[in-house]
Amino acid sequence: MSQRVKRGDPRLQVEDITYAGETGDISAHFARPKGKEKLPGVLVISEIWGLVPHIEDVARRAALEGFLALAPDPLSPLGGTPDDTDEAVKMMRGLDAEETTKNLVAAVEYLKTHPQSTGKVGVTGFCWGGGMTNQVAVSTPDVQAAAPFYGRQPALEDVPKIKASVLAHYAEDDERINAGIPAFEEAMKKASVEHEIHVYKGTKHGFYNDTGQRYHEEAAKLAWGRTMALFKKKLKT
DSSP states (O other), rough: OOOOTTTOOOOOOOEEEEEEETTEEEEEEEEEEEOOOOEEEEEEEEEOOOSSSHHHHHHHHHTTTTEEEEEEEGGGGGSEEEEEEEHHHHHHHHHHHHHHHHHHHHHHHHHHHHHEEEEEEEEEEHHHHHHHHHHHHHHHHOOEEEEEEOOOOGGGGGGGGSSSEEEEEEEEEEEHHHHHHHHHHHHHHTTTEEEEEEEEEEEEEEOOOSTTTTTOHHHHHHHHHHHHHHHHHHHHH
């Protein structure tokens, strides 16, 4: 599917920026509604392929919902996401997990302190980015809402650190990732973390990505709608 929200959409201000991360300057795609109204931020974390046009499009979709949307390039420390997807995956797998998490936490700080920000921030991510969404939620109290899509769960001992409301989306046919759901759910209950978990019937890992073969339109729309509803509730009130 072609991109839903074009880079030149007249309703948005879209730019490529850099922000200060743990490893130096991090490149990111930044989209926000035109105008001077103060808005909450939404961090969009990519899949294992890095910052590709689809993820930039997702950030613009979030911006149209009334957010300052930032999609960082996790491969910035290695020169940025290459066009070759196989090479990108290899590079992503070589990233230092701790440094990468800190680079994403720095993105939360960028959104929180942006002159046009209300100071509230949500985070969402897909596949690899779903796992990193969970890591960001345990790593900073500055996130009010987290919506991981089919992401690896955080270490159970870290769950009590989560201050955000968690809305976790999973595919029905995703055995490896789903094996961690029961323990994650139990840990959130014990730690009194506000949470919802949804498993979407008839879907496979990656069902939100409308440029991929596993795209499931009905589930994607439902999961996105739930995510935006959570962000509006927790970040705009």
